[in-house]
Amino acid sequence: MHILIIGGAGMVGRRLAERLASETRLDGKPVETMTLVDVVPPEAPANFTGKALLETADLSAPGEAEALVATRPDIIFHLAAIVSGEAELDFEKGYRINLDGTRYLFEAIRKAHEEDGYTPRVVFASSIAVFGAPLPYPIPDEFHTTPLTSYGTQKAISELLLSDYSRKGYFDGIGIRLPTICIRPGKPNKAASGFFSNILREPLKGEEAVLPVGDDVRHWHTSPRSAVGFLLHAATIDLDTVGPRRNLSMPGVSATVGEQIEALRRVAGDKAVALIRREPDPMIMKMVAGWAPGFEAKRSRDLGFTSESSFDEIIKAHIEDEMGGTL
Amino acid sequence: MHILIIGGAGMVGRRLAERLASETRLDGKPVETMTLVDVVPPEAPANFTGKALLETADLSAPGEAEALVATRPDIIFHLAAIVSGEAELDFEKGYRINLDGTRYLFEAIRKAHEEDGYTPRVVFASSIAVFGAPLPYPIPDEFHTTPLTSYGTQKAISELLLSDYSRKGYFDGIGIRLPTICIRPGKPNKAASGFFSNILREPLKGEEAVLPVGDDVRHWHTSPRSAVGFLLHAATIDLDTVGPRRNLSMPGVSATVGEQIEALRRVAGDKAVALIRREPDPMIMKMVAGWAPGFEAKRSRDLGFTSESSFDEIIKAHIEDEMGGTL
Numbered sequence: 001m002h003i004l005i006i007g008g009a010g011m012v013g014r015r016l017a018e019r020l021a022s023e024t025r026l027d028g029k030p031v032e033t034m035t036l037v038d039v040v041p042p043e044a045p046a047n048f049t050g051k052a053l054l055e056t057a058d059l060s061a062p063g064e065a066e067a068l069v070a071t072r073p074d075i076i077f078h079l080a081a082i083v084s085g086e087a088e089l090d091f092e093k094g095y096r097i098n099l100d101g102t103r104y105l106f107e108a109i110r111k112a113h114e115e116d117g118y119t120p121r122v123v124f125a126s127s128i129a130v131f132g133a134p135l136p137y138p139i140p141d142e143f144h145t146t147p148l149t150s151y152g153t154q155k156a157i158s159e160l161l162l163s164d165y166s167r168k169g170y171f172d173g174i175g176i177r178l179p180t181i182c183i184r185p186g187k188p189n190k191a192a193s194g195f196f197s198n199i200l201r202e203p204l205k206g207e208e209a210v211l212p213v214g215d216d217v218r219h220w221h222t223s224p225r226s227a228v229g230f231l232l233h234a235a236t237i238d239l240d241t242v243g244p245r246r247n248l249s250m251p252g253v254s255a256t257v258g259e260q261i262e263a264l265r266r267v268a269g270d271k272a273v274a275l276i277r278r279e280p281d282p283m284i285m286k287m288v289a290g291w292a293p294g295f296e297a298k299r300s301r302d303l304g305f306t307s308e309s310s311f312d313e314i315i316k317a318h319i320e321d322e323m324g325g326t327l
Numbered sequence: 328m329h330i331l332i333i334g335g336a337g338m339v340g341r342r343l344a345e346r347l348a349s350e351t352r353l354d355g356k357p358v359e360t361m362t363l364v365d366v367v368p369p370e371a372p373a374n375f376t377g378k379a380l381l382e383t384a385d386l387s388a389p390g391e392a393e394a395l396v397a398t399r400p401d402i403i404f405h406l407a408a409i410v411s412g413e414a415e416l417d418f419e420k421g422y423r424i425n426l427d428g429t430r431y432l433f434e435a436i437r438k439a440h441e442e443d444g445y446t447p448r449v450v451f452a453s454s455i456a457v458f459g460a461p462l463p464y465p466i467p468d469e470f471h472t473t474p475l476t477s478y479g480t481q482k483a484i485s486e487l488l489l490s491d492y493s494r495k496g497y498f499d500g501i502g503i504r505l506p507t508i509c510i511r512p513g514k515p516n517k518a519a520s521g522f523f524s525n526i527l528r529e530p531l532k533g534e535e536a537v538l539p540v541g542d543d544v545r546h547w548h549t550s551p552r553s554a555v556g557f558l559l560h561a562a563t564i565d566l567d568t569v570g571p572r573r574n575l576s577m578p579g580v581s582a583t584v585g586e587q588i589e590a591l592r593r594v595a596g597d598k599a600v601a602l603i604r605r606e607p608d609p610m611i612m613k614m615v616a617g618w619a620p621g622f623e624a625k626r627s628r629d630l631g632f633t634s635e636s637s638f639d640e641i642i643k644a645h646i647e648d649e650m651g652g653t654l
Contacts, residue, residue: 091437091495110418132571144471146490146572153491157484163473164480168418244459245473 007079008036021048027236059101065108084151098154130156133290159247179252182221183318203272212281215258218293222252223317251307254294263311334406335363348375354563386428392435411478425481457483460617486574506579509548510645530599539608542585545620550644578634581621590638
């Protein structure tokens with residue numbers, strides 16, 4: 001089986017490729033070829049026994065989608081996007097990459113389908129940014145998508161396209177709305193949501209972290225490990241059980257910042273918690289106030305998607321996957 | 328004031344132009360110029376004392392949107408679309424006209440905004456086709472849009488774009504989801520929804536009409552007169568009271584076919600009802616089963632949008648507006 005990962009150099013894309021390499025099979029079938037494509041050069045996953053094809057390309061450039069589809073991958077993971085902040089600052093770039101890029105991909109598949117019946121599985125990484133305040137807690141599965149960012153708008157539009165192309169039979173699509181990923185590995189970054197990870201990851205290493213919002217801020221999280229699990233489950237689930245509503249809010253952990261901190265205390269002690277420095281940032285506080293507090297996610301749970309059930313588990317997943325299992 | 332009506336040769340567009348011509352003012356300001364544009368030649372509204380510009384053009388053709396925006400109309404009514412059945416049969420044409428055409432218009436306005444601060448009011452005619460079965464009754468204002476047609480998908484995407492362009496300040500947009508318009512004037516047509524009007528309009532004239540579904544089918548209706556009223560209210564409403572959620576399900580009358588027929592009996596007697604011939608059509612029955620039974624429409628009513636409150640009123644509006652006031 002040939003698997004294409006668009007956005008294969010990103011944090012989730014890399015982990016997905018590594019997991020596929022280590023499991024060697026998907027849905028019982030051997031993973032013979034993996035194509036990783038991204039705007040920055042992707043790396044081959046470690047210890048992959050199949051063929052890894054690495055490509056540096058921009059999906060929104062002419063001909064790129066057709067070239068990717070020409071190899072007729074069995075499963076296409078579409079994870080490529082420019083992030084929320086950049087899509088907000090550069091309106092044209094956001095629409096070009098996040099909307100046109102997606103549409104070019106879907107159109108290339110449709111044309112291939114009309115040529116020879118090609119009908120791949122397409123797994124699309126959507127986002128809880130398709131929802132915009134005011135939001136209830138928990139957000140029900142049938143709540144409307146009224147994004148308050150261009151990024152969220154582009155994801156919501158891509159979801160609608162995915163459903164329509166799937167309904168017409170051009171491909172077998174499924175969209176999964178990822179929670180905020182926590183603990184995000186790597187260095188602290190400037191994303192407004194970065195602090196959710198920073199206040200755990202840095203103290204776990206004995207380093208200071210800044211908390212720009214109050215302890216009562218509630219948000220929706222899952223681990224990188226669970227995010228990869230969602231993608232793999234979406235790649236193999238029987239879509240007849242999903243029906244025509246192909247975009248699902250994934251399960252996760254709803255927690256306040258205070259609850260995150262108490263989980264850190266239980267796992268790593270008071271010393272770790274003492275490394276969190278409170279520096280309220282009114283701009284970040286205002287942005288975060290509009291974010292999703294949590295979801296019912298009944299449909300996705302009923303369909304077998306699973307996440308951690310507490311923040312203690314999310315922290316332990318990070319220690320196992322990123323810190324060699326010990327503090 | 329200069330008003331542009333895109334789709335100005337359509338049933339609703341023509342009536343909107345005629346109403347503006349007869350009222351001569353909108354929001355207290357004189358209507359000096361009306362531009363009507365459509366893919367078929369539009370007609371100047373009768374007795375219009377201002378300047379009527381008539382253009383035959385396709386919004387999805389290169390340069391057309393820019394040309395329309397170059398005249399800097401104060402209010403743009405965007406009513407142009409190919410209908411549901413055609414968008415379903417011709418996938419490419421549907422996306423070209425209903426999605427790309429809308430996007431070209433929005434992009435042309437954005438570029439004009441960046442040039443000289445131009446910020447028109449944009450009133451977009453959306454549709455209850457953005458909703459797809461299974462649907463509750465009544466459908467709440469916060470219900471998700473999961474269309475089951477390409478037409479509904481294109482309308483839902485246009486709604487998202489309208490909200491985002493409005494949020495960014497490129498124009499002042501509002502989208503109104505029109506109920507099925509009943510009684511649709513003119514000849515019986517082949518639209519699957521045609522019978523809702525046919526079974527009233529034809530018997531009111533003493534002619535036979537075919538009813539292809541059962542009496543228990545419930546659907547959501549408003550008169551042509553109310554549809555025009557929605558557009559005019561949307562053109563003048565204070566958008567600060569609407570907030571960032573710019574797409575509204577309009578009010579209407581929820582009625583079963585049986586209730587429609589009883590209203591016909593009250594207005595026009597048993598003789599009219601006897602002209603309805605029952606010819607069940609399994610294909611139409613199946614399509615109609617997925618259609619919206621009715622809406623809460625609380626937000627739009629609270630914002631001052633008004634429709635008829637019974638099917639008797641809808642029939643009387645038709646007699647007044649289309650039959651000279653008497654049977």
